[in-house]
Amino acid sequence: MEANKISDSSDIKIGQKLLIPGGRKIAYAEYKPATYSGINIIRDLVKKTPLNTSPASKKPKSSPIASNRMNWPTVGHRITQYYSWRHTGLDIANKVGTPIYAADAGTIEYIGWGKGYGNQIVIDHGGGKKTRYAHLSQFYCKKGESVSKGESIGAMGNTGWSTGPHLHFEVIISGGKYNPLNYIK
Numbered sequence: 779m780e781a782n783k784i785s786d787s788s789d790i791k792i793g794q795k796l797l798i799p800g801g802r803k804i805a806y807a808e809y810k811p812a813t814y815s816g817i818n819i820i821r822d823l824v825k826k827t828p829l830n831t832s833p834a835s836k837k838p839k840s841s842p843i844a845s846n847r848m849n850w851p852t853v854g855h856r857i858t859q860y861y862s863w864r865h866t867g868l869d870i871a872n873k874v875g876t877p878i879y880a881a882d883a884g885t886i887e888y889i890g891w892g893k894g895y896g897n898q899i900v901i902d903h904g905g906g907k908k909t910r911y912a913h914l915s916q917f918y919c920k921k922g923e924s925v926s927k928g929e930s931i932g933a934m935g936n937t938g939w940s941t942g943p944h945l946h947f948e949v950i951i952s953g954g955k956y957n958p959l960n961y962i963k
Contacts, residue, residue, distance in 0.1 A: 847963045848881035849928055851911060851947050858944060866955035867910070867948035874915050874943040876934040880925040881909050881947070881962060889921050895946065896938020899931055906953075912946035913937050 784790060852870055859869035884903035892898045895912035899919065902908050915935025925931060936943045949958045 848909070848949070848958075848961050849879065850962050851881045851909070852876055852878050852934060852945050858942075861957040861959065867912070867946045868958040869944045869946055871942065871944040872934055874933070874935055876943075876945075877930050878911050878914060878932040878934055878945055880927060880929045880931050882907075883927045884909075884925060886919050886921050886923045886925060886931075889917055889919065892938065894939040896940060897932075897935060898938075900950075901925065901931075906951055908950040910946070910948040910950065912948075913940045913944060915943075 850870075852872060853876060854870065854872040856871045857868060858871045859865055861868055878899075880901055882901070882903050884901040886899060887902040887908065888898070888900040890898070892912065895910070897914040897917065898910060898912040899914065899917065900908055900910050911932060913935050914932040914937065916933040917931070918933070919925060919929075919931045934943055934945050940946075947958050949956045949961050
């Protein structure tokens with residue numbers, strides 16, 4: 779209290795700034811919620827593969843091989859919420875319709891609605907490693923389909939328990955959820 783020239787602790791007021799000798803500054807990150815920017819942007823951003831492709835254009839896909847490092851699952855990299863003990867993924871904000879990509883090669887294990895997750899995709903990468911992509915507005919893949927690393931699988935949305943358009947991205951290993959920033963490059 780000497781450093782702040784306060785003789786009685788009852789004189790300290792809420793919101794008052796105090797000097798703490800030898801103390802360290804705490805860095806704060808400002809949270810800015812994502813904003814809605816239009817749902818039709820997807821048509822401009824993503825070129826979807828037609829459902830009825832000619833037999834000549836159908837090439838057999840090789841088996842997906844997962845790698846040690848994953849790609850970012852979307853563009854922009856504007857993180858609005860980091861991984862923590864109470865938030866088991868990474869929230870990356872952008873406009874509704876922004877493309878979502880497979881972070882690594884794998885097989886679509888689940889595609890559909892998931893309560894708080896809204897529209898979601900789960901990819902099984904083998905070896906107990908999976909990734910979840912939640913709050914999507916559109917799907918560009920089907921259950922059981924093999925996807926390559928970097929392949930467009932859906933579009934960013936605002937479905938489920940969401941405060942604005944973003945991707946909720948999770949890395950799941952043997953059932954446990956881990957900080958995605960430790961796995962993406």
